[in-house]
Amino acid sequence: MRFALSLCIIVLYAGVQGHHHKDHTDTSEHLDSEKHDHDLKLAVANADFAFNLYHQVASDKGQTNIFFSPVSVSTAFAMLSLAARSKTYSQITETLGFNETVLTEEDIHESFHRLIQKLNAADSELQLSMGNAVFQQEKLKFLAKFLQDLTSYEAQAFTADFHNTTEAIKQINDYVEKQTHGKIVDMMKDIDPRTLLVLVNYIYFKGKWEKPFEADRTTEEDFHVDENTVVRVPMMVRSGMYDIYHDEESHSTIVRLPYKGNASAYLILPENGKMKQVETAFSKETLKMWKSKLRRSSVDLHFPKFSTSATLDLKSTLMKMGIIDIFSDEADLSGITGQRDIKVSEAVHKAAINIDETGTEAAGVTTIEIMPMSLPQTLEINRPFLMAICEHVTHTIIFMGKIVNPTAQ
Structure with missing residues (x-):
């Protein structure tokens, strides 16, 4: 894995008719245990939302590449809920999977704060960064509480002149390009001069395979997009020990590719003609079951080397999932300025992924692995597959998707 990244942008503008975070250190074991419990509940809610979002996007997009960061989307809208x-407010939190009998509003934002801190924690083996930014129209006066609450999300605040659309677009795009290490450029093409506020969430991931592929074994092979379409792809090959499981009930094979550090990629390969059946079963509970069934085995793994990106119109997708008022004149985002004259005009998410043999720009790695004498099973990922990239410390699905055609950009 060379890199994976995502960006979520929410644009708010005028036109609607007429939580506080405490940062302190607590040595109490009881409170630490309570925080851990809240963080696990956040992980569960985020996982539920991730799969719900996947199923909605898959329903909308059909048999095309899907790739997104569910935690980027949930973080952006949780941050927006500060003002709702x-x-x-209830439409946002219910769609994100939160139940106030399980997590209070304060618990939600404090747990997101800890999640952001943990994802940004230094890891010499794994490069993972997540951040938020707010671009506000010059002279727009925020309520003091909203500014204070934004610190839960460690959001950077900038002023912008949205009346000067060219300069505002450049300012936001320059920020995005810098934070995504140049991988997402020209994200915003245009902007409404009535815009009052732009919220940005980004997540950047760069991992090195724990067991890198050997570049000299990569060869051009067939990838079967569907019954009538075959494309040629550079196919990476590695023989080694992997955690693998064949699920006869869902007609799929699952393999875990670990990164150095606290993350893994889970690849789910349906049998021919079984993608719909596997997608139907694709859920938080199924992924948990698959993980528990994985067993170490000798595998001759064939996996395509590819780059792809995807853009989601979150406005249409989330309206189908239950977040409706925020995009209409019924929006109540009075927590921003004290007035009910703001609504969301645009919500866009973009993610990109690049997979190669080593996961580094230029590096050579030599590994020695002891193999059993039995013949390895061959797993050829040469047809559409699902994937989920998970961070283990926070139990977070940072990226997920479906690769139908590795050559499609």
């Missing part, structure tokens, strides 16, 4: 009131 009444029905607008």
Whole structure:
């Protein structure tokens, strides 16, 4: 894995008719245990939302590449919920999977704060960074509480002149390009001059395979997009020990590719003609079951080397999932300025992924692995497959998707 990254942008503008975070150190074992419990509940809610979002996107997009960061989307809208009131607030939190009998509003934001800190924690083996930014129209006056609450999400604040659309677009795009290490450029093409606020969430991931592929074994092979379409792809090959499981019930094979550090990629390869059946079963519970069934085995793994990106119109997708008022004149985002005259005009998510043999720009790695004498099983990922990239410390699905055609950009 060379890199994976995502970006979520929410644009708010005028046109609607007419939580506080405590940062302190607590040595109490009881409170530490309570925080851990809240963080696990956040992970569960985020996982539920991830799969719900996947199924909605898959329903909309059909048999095309899907790739996104569910935690980027949930973080952006959780941050926006700081300003939401009444029905607008409940639609956001319910769609994100939060239940106030399980997590209070304060618990939600404090748990997101800890999640962001953990994902950004230094890891010499894994490069993972997540951040938020707010671009506000010059002279727009925020409520003091909203500014204070934004610190839960460690959001950087910038002023922008949205009336000067060219300069505002450049300012936001320059920020995005810098934070994504140049991997996402020209994200914003245009912007409404009535815009008052732009919220940005990004996540950047760069991992090195724990067991890198050997570049000299990569060869051009067939990838079967569907019954009538075959494309040629550079196919990486490695023989080694992998955690693998064949699920006869869902007609799929699951293999775990670990990164150096606290993350793994889970690849789910359906049998021919069984993608729909596997997608139907694709859920938080199924992924947990698959993980528990994985067993170490000798595998001759064939996996395509590819780069792809995908853009989601979150406005249409989330409206189908239950977040409706925030995009209409019924929006109540009065927590921003004290007035109910703001709504979300645009919400866009973009993610990109690049997979190669080593996961580094230029590096050579030599590994020695002891193999059993039995013949390895061959797993050829040469047809559409699902994938999920998970961070183990926070139990977070940082990226997920479906690769139908590795050559499609």
